[in-house]
Structures are given as C-alpha cells and as structure tokens.
Amino acid sequence: MSTERKDHAALSDIFNKDEARVDWHDETLWFVRAKRDKAAHNIPEWENLRETASQIKNNVLSDLHNYLVEFETHATNNGVTVHWAADAAEHNQIVHSILQKHKVDRLIKSKSMLTEECHLNEYLHKNGIDVIDTDLGERIVQLAKEPPSHIVLPCIHKKKEEIGELFHEHLGTPEGMADPQFLTAAAREHLRETFLTRRAAITGVNFAVAETGEFVVCTNEGNADMGAHLADVHIACMGIEKIIPKRKNLGVFLRLLTRSATGQPITTYSSHFKKPRPGQEMHIVLVDNGRTTQLSRPDFRNSLKCIRCAACMNTCPVYRRSGGHSYHTAVAGPIGSILAPNLDMREYADLPFASTLCGSCSNVCPVKINIHEQLYKWRQVIVKEGYADPKKKLAMKAMEFTLSSPFVYKNAGKAGRWFMKYAPFTVNNKLNLWYQQREMPAVPKESFGEWYKKNKKND
Amino acid sequence: MSGTKKIKRMTSREQILAKVLANQPNAQPLPADLSTAFPAANPLEAFATVLTNIGGNFVEVKDFNAIKDYISTHFAGQRIVSTLSELAELSEQGWENQDPHTYANVELAVINAHFGVAENAAVWITEDLMHQRAVPFICQQLAIVLSKNEIVQTMHDAYLKIGSAEYGFGSFIAGPSKTADIEQSLVLGAHGPKGMTIFVID
Amino acid sequence: MTVGLFIPCYIDQFYPNAAIATLNLLSKLGITVKYPVNQTCCGQPMANSGFEHLTQGCNDLFIDNFDEFDYIVSPSGSCVLHIKDHLHSATAEDKALGIRKKVYELTEFLTDVLKVEKLEARFPHKVGMHQSCHGQRGLMLAQMTELVDKPYSKPLQLLKMVEGLELVELSRADECCGFGGTFCVAEEAVSVKMGKDRIADHINHGAEYITASDMSCLMHMEGILRRQNSEVKVLHIAEILNAE
Numbered sequence: 001m002s003t004e005r006k007d008h009a010a011l012s013d014i015f016n017k018d019e020a021r022v023d024w025h026d027e028t029l030w031f032v033r034a035k036r037d038k039a040a041h042n043i044p045e046w047e048n049l050r051e052t053a054s055q056i057k058n059n060v061l062s063d064l065h066n067y068l069v070e071f072e073t074h075a076t077n078n079g080v081t082v083h084w085a086a087d088a089a090e091h092n093q094i095v096h097s098i099l100q101k102h103k104v105d106r107l108i109k110s111k112s113m114l115t116e117e118c119h120l121n122e123y124l125h126k127n128g129i130d131v132i133d134t135d136l137g138e139r140i141v142q143l144a145k146e147p148p149s150h151i152v153l154p155c156i157h158k159k160k161e162e163i164g165e166l167f168h169e170h171l172g173t174p175e176g177m178a179d180p181q182f183l184t185a186a187a188r189e190h191l192r193e194t195f196l197t198r199r200a201a202i203t204g205v206n207f208a209v210a211e212t213g214e215f216v217v218c219t220n221e222g223n224a225d226m227g228a229h230l231a232d233v234h235i236a237c238m239g240i241e242k243i244i245p246k247r248k249n250l251g252v253f254l255r256l257l258t259r260s261a262t263g264q265p266i267t268t269y270s271s272h273f274k275k276p277r278p279g280q281e282m283h284i285v286l287v288d289n290g291r292t293t294q295l296s297r298p299d300f301r302n303s304l305k306c307i308r309c310a311a312c313m314n315t316c317p318v319y320r321r322s323g324g325h326s327y328h329t330a331v332a333g334p335i336g337s338i339l340a341p342n343l344d345m346r347e348y349a350d351l352p353f354a355s356t357l358c359g360s361c362s363n364v365c366p367v368k369i370n371i372h373e374q375l376y377k378w379r380q381v382i383v384k385e386g387y388a389d390p391k392k393k394l395a396m397k398a399m400e401f402t403l404s405s406p407f408v409y410k411n412a413g414k415a416g417r418w419f420m421k422y423a424p425f426t427v428n429n430k431l432n433l434w435y436q437q438r439e440m441p442a443v444p445k446e447s448f449g450e451w452y453k454k455n456k457k458n459d
Numbered sequence: 460m461s462g463t464k465k466i467k468r469m470t471s472r473e474q475i476l477a478k479v480l481a482n483q484p485n486a487q488p489l490p491a492d493l494s495t496a497f498p499a500a501n502p503l504e505a506f507a508t509v510l511t512n513i514g515g516n517f518v519e520v521k522d523f524n525a526i527k528d529y530i531s532t533h534f535a536g537q538r539i540v541s542t543l544s545e546l547a548e549l550s551e552q553g554w555e556n557q558d559p560h561t562y563a564n565v566e567l568a569v570i571n572a573h574f575g576v577a578e579n580a581a582v583w584i585t586e587d588l589m590h591q592r593a594v595p596f597i598c599q600q601l602a603i604v605l606s607k608n609e610i611v612q613t614m615h616d617a618y619l620k621i622g623s624a625e626y627g628f629g630s631f632i633a634g635p636s637k638t639a640d641i642e643q644s645l646v647l648g649a650h651g652p653k654g655m656t657i658f659v660i661d
Numbered sequence: 662m663t664v665g666l667f668i669p670c671y672i673d674q675f676y677p678n679a680a681i682a683t684l685n686l687l688s689k690l691g692i693t694v695k696y697p698v699n700q701t702c703c704g705q706p707m708a709n710s711g712f713e714h715l716t717q718g719c720n721d722l723f724i725d726n727f728d729e730f731d732y733i734v735s736p737s738g739s740c741v742l743h744i745k746d747h748l749h750s751a752t753a754e755d756k757a758l759g760i761r762k763k764v765y766e767l768t769e770f771l772t773d774v775l776k777v778e779k780l781e782a783r784f785p786h787k788v789g790m791h792q793s794c795h796g797q798r799g800l801m802l803a804q805m806t807e808l809v810d811k812p813y814s815k816p817l818q819l820l821k822m823v824e825g826l827e828l829v830e831l832s833r834a835d836e837c838c839g840f841g842g843t844f845c846v847a848e849e850a851v852s853v854k855m856g857k858d859r860i861a862d863h864i865n866h867g868a869e870y871i872t873a874s875d876m877s878c879l880m881h882m883e884g885i886l887r888r889q890n891s892e893v894k895v896l897h898i899a900e901i902l903n904a905e
Contacts, residue, residue, distance in 0.1 A: 222650045288475045
C-alpha cells in the first residue's frame with residue numbers, strides 16, 4: 001500500500017469521481033454564500049463595517065504584546081487562571097494537567113478549531129480521557145471518526161442518510177431514519193445526559209476582550225453554555241490572535257461574524273464569560289503554535305486577523321468542488337491555505353496552488369484579509385524554499401527560455417501548432433492533462449504575428 | 460547539587476510575549492467608533508419581525524395579568540420557574556439555590572432581560588437576572604419579559620448601553636436554540652431551549 | 662495618441678481573430694495602433710506558478726517593446742492585471758512604473774479613455790457574459806456580487822451598444838470558470854468541473870455564444886463545449902464589438 005501522502009490535487013481528483021455528490025456539496029455551500037449575500041445587502045453600511053473591523057484587527061496585531069498583557073491582568077483579577085502554551089503539545093499538556101488535578105476522565109467540548117489544530121481529542125484519548133464533542137456537526141464527525149471538513153459546518157460533507165446510519169449505529173435511532181428534526185432531537189437527548197454528568201467543559205473563544213478580561217463564545221445550539229454552566233471546571237482555549245481591544249468593539253464583530261458565516265444576523269447565543277461561577281474554576285489557555293512566526297512575516301501576518309467565519313470557504317469555487325478534507329489540515333479552504341504553510345511548508349506546499357486566484361475570498365472576508373494576494377506570495381516563497389515539484393521547475397525554466405526570446409517564442413509556437421495540426425496524436429493523448437476532458441484549441445492557419453506581418457507591417 | 464548555577468529558562472509566557480513584541484508591526488491606530496447608520500423607523504416592529512423569522516414568539520402585552528394568562532394557557536401543569544416577583548404564583552416554590560443540574564426538567568423559565576436589539580432580535584441578559592447561569596439554557600422553553608421602551612437599534616447601541624457595567628456572565632440570546640448541521644436543514648431546539656417567547660410589556 | 666497593441670501569447674498562437682478584431686475595432690474608432698512584432702508574453706504563467714523570479718527576461722522584453730507608447734491596450738484582463746501588479750525591472754524601474762500606469766484592458770480603454778458612447782456593431786444572438794475574474798476583481802471592470810455597492814459593468818456597457826444582442830442572465834453572475842493558468846492542468850479535475858458548471862449556467866439560460874474579456878477563460882470553456890459536442894460557441898468580446 002502506498003504511504004505517499006496525497007496532495008490537494010490528488011484528493012480533489014478522488015472527490016470529483018462522484019460528480020453528483022460534488023454538485024450537491026457545491027450547491028449546499030453556494031446556498032450558504034447566498035444567505036451571506038442577502039444578510040450583507042441588508043446592511044447598507046456593510047463595507048464600512050468591514051473596513052472598521054479590518055482596522056481594529058490591524059491595530060490589534062500592531063499592539064498585540066500590550067493587549068495580551070492587559071487581557072491577562074484583567075482575566076486574572078476576575079478570578080480566571082491564564083495559561084500560556086508555546087505550541088500544540090504544550091497546550092495539550094496544560095489541558096491534561098488541569099483535568100488530572102480534578103481527577104476528570106471524561107469531559108465535553110464545544111466547537112474549538114484551536115483544539116482541532118492541536119489534535120487535543122487524540123491526545124486526551126491516548127491518556128485515557130474521553131472527550132465528547134457537543135456541537136452536533138462535530139459529534140457527527142466524531143462518531144464517524146473523521147475530522148471536521150468545514151470550520152463552521154463540520155459535517156457539511158455528509159448526507160442526512162449517512163448521518164442517519166451513524167445515529168442508528170451509535171444512538172439507536174431507527175434504521176433508515178434520516179429526518180433532520182428527528183435526528184437532532186435524538187442528539188439532544190443523547191448529549192443532554194453528558195451535559196448533566198460531566199464535570200469539565202472545554203470551549204473555544206470567538207473574541208477575547210483586552211479591556212475587561214472577558215471572552216465571548218458564540219453558538220447556535222447553546223452547547224458551550226450547557227457545558228460551562230454545569231461543569232466544575234471550564235477551560236477556554238484560544239489562539240493569541242483572538243484578542244480585541246475593547247468591549248465596544250464586539251459591536252462591530254458580532255454584527256459581521258454570523259452574517260458572514262451563515263447569513264444569520266447573530267448566533268442564538270453570544271455568551272460573555274468574565275468571572276467563574278461561584279465554586280467553579282475557569283481557565284484560559286493562550287496558544288502560540290506558530291502564530292508569532294506568522295506575525296513576523298510582513299506579507300502574511302494579516303492572515304492573523306481571521307475571525308474564523310468560513311465565508312471564504314463558502315465562496316471558494318475550488319473548496320466547494322473539492323471539500324475540506326482535500327486540504328488535509330484542520331482549517332481548510334482559502335484561509336487555511338495561507339495559514340498552514342507557516343506551520344509546515346513542506347506538508348502544505350500544495351495548498352496555495354489549490355486556487356485560481358479568482359479573488360472572491362478576499363471580497364467576502366469580514367476583516368479584509370487579502371487572501372488571494374497572499375496565496376500568490378506564498379507560491380513564490382514555496383518555490384524559493386525548494387518545495388516546488390521538480391518537474392514544474394523544469395517546465396518553468398523552459399518557459400522562461402522560450403518567452404524571453406522573440407525568436408524562440410515564434411518558432412516554438414509555429415512548431416507546436418504544426419504538431420497539433422499534422423500529428424495531433426502527439427498532443428491528443430493520455431499524457432496531455434488538458435486533453436483528459438477538453439478538446440485542444442483549433443489550430444489557426446497563422447498566428448496573429450504572422451498575419452500582422454503579412455497584412456499590416458507596412459501601414 | 461549545591462553550587463550548580465540554575466540556567467534561567469524563559470517560561471512560555473515570556474517566550475511568547477518576547478516573540479510578539481519582536482514581530483509585531485508598527486503601530487496602527489484604532490478606527491473611529493461606529494454608530495447606527497440606518498436606524499429602523501419602528502424598532503419594535505423590526506424586532507418583532509426578526510424575532511419571528513428566527514423562530515421566536517413575539518407576544519405584546521399590556522400588563523402582567525396578560526402574561527399570567529398566556530402562561531397558564533400554554534404551560535398548564537408544567538414545571539415553571541421564574542425570577543419575577545410578579546409571576547411568583549406561577550413559579551415553583553423554593554426553586555432557587557438548588558443545584559443547577561436539577562433544572563434539567565424545567566419546562567418553562569421566565570426571566571427579565573435588560574434590553575433588546577432591533578437588528579437581530581437578541582436580548583441582553585446578565586447573570587443577576589438569571590438567578591443561576593444555567594437557567595436560560597437548560598430549560599425546555601424560555602420566556603423573557605422585556606420593556607417596550609428598552610429596544611435599541613443595533614449592536615453599536617447595545618454596547619453603548621452596556622458601557623462598562625460589571626457582570627460575571629452575560630449573554631445576547633436571539634430566539635430558540637437551533638442547528639442546521641444536517642444538510643443545512645434548520646431545526647429549532649438543539650441543546651438550549653426549544654422555544655423562546657418574548658413578552659413585550661408597556 | 663499612440664497605442665501599442667499587446668496581444669497575449671495564446672491569442673497570438675490560437676485565437677488570432679480576437680487580436681485582429683481588437684485591432685480593427687480600435688482602428689474604426691480612429692486610433693492608430695501599432696503591434697510591436699517582438700512581443701512574446703507578459704510572464705504571468707510563470708509568476709502565478711511561483712516562479713516570479715524567472716520573469717525578468719519577459720519583463721525587460723515587455724518594457725523594450727512598449728515603453729514608447731502613450732497607451733498600451735490588450736484584449737486580456739488577466740495579462741493587463743499581471744503587468745499592472747508585477748511589472749518591475751532591475752535596470753529600468755521608472756519605465757516599468759510608467760507602463761503600469763498606461764496599460765489598459767480593451768473594454769476599460771473604450772469606456773474610460775475613449776469614452777465610447779456608440780458602436781457600429783450588430784450581433785443578433787443570445788450572448789452570455791462571462792466575468793473573467795482578474796479583469797473583474799483585479800481591474801474593477803465590473804461590480805462584484807460579494808460587495809455591497811453600486812452595480813456597474815464596463816463590458817456590459819459596451820455590449821449594450823451592439824444591435825440585436827440579447828444578454829442572458831446567469832444564476833451565478835461572477836463565479837470563476839476554473840482556468841487559473843497552470844491550475845487548469847495541475848488541478849485538472851476541479852478545473853474541468855468548474856468549467857462544466859459555468860457552461861451549464863450559460864446553456865441553461867439559453868446562451869448561443871459565451872463571451873468574455875479573457876480568451877483564456879473562453880479557451881478552457883470551449884475545450885469542454887467541443888468535447889460535449891455543444892452548439893454553443895465562444896467569442897472574445899472584441900469580436901462581438903467589432904461584428905457587422
């Protein structure tokens with residue numbers, strides 16, 4: 001069996017074998033994009049809102065040190081214990097040690113892409129601790145033993161029949177039952193028991209306010225709250241870039257986040273956690289894991305403005321037709337493609353090329369990250385660092401040679417056209433990737449250059 | 460081991476902060492604060508429309524008798540708790556100060572909200588209005604009593620109103636809990652309450 | 662005014678009619694156009710593949726060929742965008758800067774510089790307008806559906822001047838066709854699927870012709886159309902604006 005890791009192109013190729021399914025996946029996500037458009041167009045000042053959010057985040061990145069210290073000071077004064085994790089491993093160890101201290105061997109977790117990035121569930125499982133993901137989409141992929149494919153809609157790649165099968169196997173729902181209402185009700189029952197019995201809850205953080213030390217967790221389901229308000233220990237995990245300066249800035253971000261993500265004016269719950277419940281322990285783990293490195297890259301640091309709305313994924317024509325798993329990283333799609341190479345350039349060298357640079361992503365980004373420009377710039381870095389396919393390198397050198405000399409160019413063009421016309425089999429074959437599903441362009445009787453020479457040169 | 464010099468290793472905190480300080484770009488100013496650019500002509504109506512769209516129940520009432528009647532009609536015989544003294548006769552005696560886990564089978568919880576937001580039908584509730592934090596999330600149905608005059612236009616106004624208020628916990632709650640995780644089919648009633656009624660009182 | 666005609670390499674080699682139409686259209690509008698015969702390519706295929714550092718030869722050649730003109734016009738949004746964003750020279754940066762300021766895609770040249778109000782053109786057919794991404798989002802040739810802003814479109818403004826032309830409305834007004842340069846072969850499966858979906862949108866709305874300001878998009882869609890044995894044809898917008 002081949003152990004060669006498949007890249008985005010190979011994984012997308014597999015994904016595209018089932019065209020009907022690709023259509024379904026594409027249409028489902030386009031529907032989410034359309035809902036976002038409707039919500040945005042309801043806000044005449046939308047573009048101003050984006051510009052404001054962008055500038056707030058620019059300010060945050062430029063003063064991040066002070067904001068982090070300010071946040072820590074206030075959170076600590078509020079009775080929250082603040083931890084710092086340099087990398088994923090340390091994050092996992094910190095969470096583990098808190099759980100060990102409380103003799104917790106089972107807990108619940110609401111959506112946190114950061115914990116996904118750190119592979120926390122796997123780590124805890126190896127250490128004998130059971131984690132149940134309570135976000136319905138995450139619970140579904142957890143039962144399916146898969147990672148989420150989308151940062152907001154974790155099981156968008158799964159059909160209701162497949163979810164029905166999973167629930168039949170793990171929750172005892174009737175075989176063949178695929179009604180979303182029924183399945184959701186079954187999940188409510190199943191997870192309610194865990195909320196009522198587990199003593200530790202992990203949540204993510206959507207926004208952390210430097211001014212007050214509070215943090216906000218946004219959900220539609222209420223699972224973060226059900227977990228946190230019933231547990232003895234609440235651990236909130238966040239990337240250091242999730243800081244915002246002042247409480248009032250939440251006005252801007254909460255107006256943008258959910259409209260960008262799902263087209264709703266706001267999530268059902270936007271919960272502001274400031275102090276632990278009396279008798280409860282509250283912890284925040286601040287995680288670096290490559291963020292300070294990204295901060296040092298002038299061309300790419302703006303990717304740290306991301307508020308994890310996934311609007312870029314919903315609009316990306318490539319993401320919709322290749323699926324989140326084709327990106328083989330926790331955060332997929334356009335934003336993932338500019339974040340991941342910073343973490344491991346070799347592993348994720350393929351991602352910035354999984355794009356036509358159409359620019360739609362940059363237009364929907366609520367904080368105006370110039371995603372498509374960063375994709376282009378990552379391509380230059382990846383090639384410079386030596387992670388380009390050697391075949392490509394050869395082809396590019398040949399192209400450089402041909403295109404920087406008018407003489408070589410004209411003759412190469414002529415030769416190419418000759419082969420296409422008189423020996424088409426040399427071009428129209430299995431080795432020609434273009435030809436797999438497309439006809440080659442028809443061969444004109446002369447190039448424009450040749451026509452011009454004949455007809456216009458003397459004008 | 461005595462006499463061995465201890466090598467001072469940076470803690471992760473020190474490491475991270477040092478890297479941030481070294482790598483952060485030059486100062487960029489904060490932009491000007493935003494305020495409501497296009498206020499709704501009738502914020503109450505806007506609030507009601509959005510609330511209905513998101514699966515909530517908008518009930519305009521004259522007084523607390525109307526609320527009592529409504530609850531008696533729709534929740535007869537159910538376990539009801541309320542933080543409002545005006546609704547004491549409907550609320551379970553002595554429900555307060557129990558372990559929040561025991562509220563799991565509360566059918567209806569009725570509490571106050573500070574204010575509502577017209578653009579998204581969210582209401583702002585802090586823990587002092589909840590009695591316990593779990594209350595508005597664990598009940599099967601949630602009802603809010605909101606003053607007609609306490610509806611602001613947008614989230615910009617909301618945070619102006621909140622100002623620098625002290626709270627240990629607060630939440631904007633907009634409608635019943637929901638999910639669309641299964642093939643984008645919207646289902647009301649995920650883990651939080653399955654339904655939400657807002658009594659808007661004079 | 663002197664206008665230098667910049668013809669993308671693949672139009673030169675495979676779609677000379679688009680170039681001829683561009684030249685004729687500009688001539689009809691009273692412009693004396695010169696085609697520097699030693700031009701080759703803008704270098705975009707290399708740059709977009711991460712090999713920007715190999716484009717210096719192309720860049721210098723471009724500068725040599727086009728520095729002399731008041732305006733440089735090209736029937737290609739993506740090539741013009743590339744020059745605007747990435748033309749630099751180690752030895753003649755001031756010339757490069759000058760060129761970046763005076764290079765125009767054809768439709769924006771007609772609407773913004775020549776301020777064309779009417780065209781002597783006739784094309785009585787159902788036409789679907791494909792918004793090529795780089796022209797639209799890069800050169801701002803038309804408003805983008807993602808943004809909350811006033812609608813406008815320079816290509817459509819011109820197509821509306823063509824007698825008998827019926828524009829078809831699409832379900833997705835500005836989704837990418839999937840060509841994307843070397844993407845078209847490096848990610849063949851997704852590229853073709855994107856192309857097929859674009860074409861289906863046009864066909865479902867009754868288009869007889871698909872047009873765009875970028876021949877690369879059209880070349881990709883044409884390849885799929887012909888593989889499907891479709892009656893639908895592609896035509897560069899220059900050919901429609903020049904049709905009689």
